[in-house]
Amino acid sequence: MxxxxxxxxxxxxxxxxxxxxxxxxxxxxxxxxxxxxxxxxxxxxxxxxxxxxxxxxxxxxxxxxxxxxxxxxxxxxxxxxxxxxxxxxxxxxxxxxxxxxxxxxxxxxxxxxxxxxxxxxxxxxxxxxxxxxxxxxxxxxxxxxxxxAVHSTGQAGDLTGKNVVVSGAGTIGNFVAQACKSRGAKKVLITDISDYRLEIAKQVGIDAVCNVKNQSLEDAVKQEFGDDGFDVGVEVAGVEASLKSLVTGVGKGGTVLIVGVYEEMPKVDMSVVCEHELTVKGSMMxxxxxxxxxxxxxxxxxxxxxxxxxxxxxxxxxxxxxxxxxxxxxxxxxxxxxxx
Ligand SMILES: [Zn+2]
Ligand SMILES: [Zn+2]
Structure with missing residues (x-):
């Protein structure tokens, strides 16, 4: 052979x-x-x-x-x-x-x-x-x-009725967003800097997309979730800026799930994790x-x-x-x- x-x-x-x-x-x-x-x-x-x-x-x-x-x-x-x-x-x-x-x-x-x-x-x-x-x-x-995507989203606790932001719309991010919907998430917003990837996200039925090159995550969250904000942020991009925006943006008591792979060790303000009583979860395969x-x-x-x-x-x-x-x-x- x-x-x-x-x-x-x-x-x-x-x-x-x-x-x-x-x-x-x-x-x-x-x-x-x-x-x-x-x-x-x-x-x-x-x-x-x-x-x-x-x-x-x-x-x-x-x-x-x-x-x-x-x-x-x-x-x-x-x-x-x-x-x-x-x-x-x-x-x-x-x-x-x-x-x-x-x-x-x-x-x-x-x-x-x-x-x-x-x-x-x-x-x-x-x-x-x-x-x-x-x-x-x-x-x-x-x-x-x-x-x-199945395993990682299972690490984020009960997603029923939750608002979710997924950062990174490549293959894994796309499937993570779909898995969140399958687990009962109310609304999923997916972000990327590639219009091509966001277009694919729309094709598979993700509720909302945001190109963070053109619109800040904060504005997109306001537009899509209003005052409710989001309960769970999933970092798939492996980018420090994206991780920071999820940690500071997720609602108090919320969860940030790490799926991305970081080439350099990201710096995050752990005082926000502390004061907002956030849960940070990881996922391995x-x-x-x-x-x-x-x-x-x-x-x-x-x-x-x-x-x-x-x-x-x-x-x-x-x-x-x-x-x-x-x-x-x-x-x-x-x-x-x-x-x-
Ligand atoms: Zn693989
Ligand atoms: Zn073993």
Missing amino acids: RQAIMPKPGIIEFQQVADPSPKAGQVQIRVQRIGVCGSDIHVYYGKHPFVSYPLIQGHEFSGVVEAVGHGVDNIKIADKVTATPQEVCGQCPPCRRGQYNACEVLKVRGFQAPGCAQDLFVTEADKIVKLPDNFIPEQGAFVEPVAV YRHDDWVQAVEWMASGQVKTAPLDSKHFSFEDYLLAYKFIEDEGDKVMKVMIDLN
């Missing part, structure tokens, strides 16, 4: 390797689609702090089951599936608490462990998430980023249940993914996908690699 390997940043080489076969408890998947995400781009540029090269990328994917190992009876050949990428120890304190997404020795496939950028991928049956028969391959590859919920919300149409499907490249053109993302800047949401 074909396998794509990144020997060092900025280079992808293809090699022929033996087909991996499933051992007991494992499943062999013919990979159909792989999504390229922000963390992959960090790896491509050699800017990911926790990887070493060579590595095999790919952690957002879908495929069809081709073979199952001994003892696997709940997954059948031809099932449409995706799979969680975390390798965890099961022994450390977070794992023992069930918080295995924060395992002390967590390895994520595509980063610290080999990913799925190959024709056939073998994984443990308990990492498999089944997809509805009517899902197209693209939907399967979107489950991972949707699961990020997801757990298996979040993936199942993601599939349900996608199947019911509560979370829409099609408008985010920007462009596809063939497996051989993997590198062109990165060049496309580089050239298009903020005019791209999700780029996918087509294998089979």
Whole structure:
């Protein structure tokens, strides 16, 4: 089978390797689609702090089951599936608490462990998430980023009837905004500095958008929420200014949820957190249940993914996908690699 390997940043080489076969408890998947995400781009540029090269990328994917190992009876050949990428120890304190997404020795496939950028991928049956028969391959590859949104919004407490501001309208921000609506938020305002991304946010039905290049968050909040303001701010952009505006803007007793990744350590006025009795919450990836919920919300149409499907490249053109993302800047949401 074909396998794509990144020997060092900025280079992808293809090699022929033996087909991996499933051992007991494992499943062999013919990979159909792989999504390229922000963390992959960090790896491509050699800017990911926790990887070493060579590595095999790919952690957002879908495929069809081709073979199952001994003892696997709940997954059948031809099932449409995706799979969680975390390798965890099961022994450390977070794992023992069930918080295995924060395992002390967590390895994520595509980063610290080999990913799925190959024709056939073998994984443990308990990492498999089944997809509805009517899902197209693209939907399967979107489950991972949707699961990020499911998990993170689950960290923000009960969102029923709440006003929410989501800062950052890229793929994750978009799904976070949709997940807030799925969790019963009254109104969601999403902000960005890209009109293109805000247009996609409108297409998936987010209540209100604001380009913070043209309008301050404060004005937009007044316009959309009036005197009620907002109860929850979700920082997805990974930008200090955005974090500051959420901390100072959210209503007293409100919550600020951190989903973004910061290249530099942001400075925040903790006296506002103190005096306004704010809750600041973090979120780390997801757990298996979040993936199942993601599939349900996608199947019911509560979370829409099609408008985010920007462009596809063939497996051989993997590198062109990165060049496309580089050239298009903020005019791209999700780029996918087509294998089979
Ligand atoms: Zn990803
Ligand atoms: Zn652990």
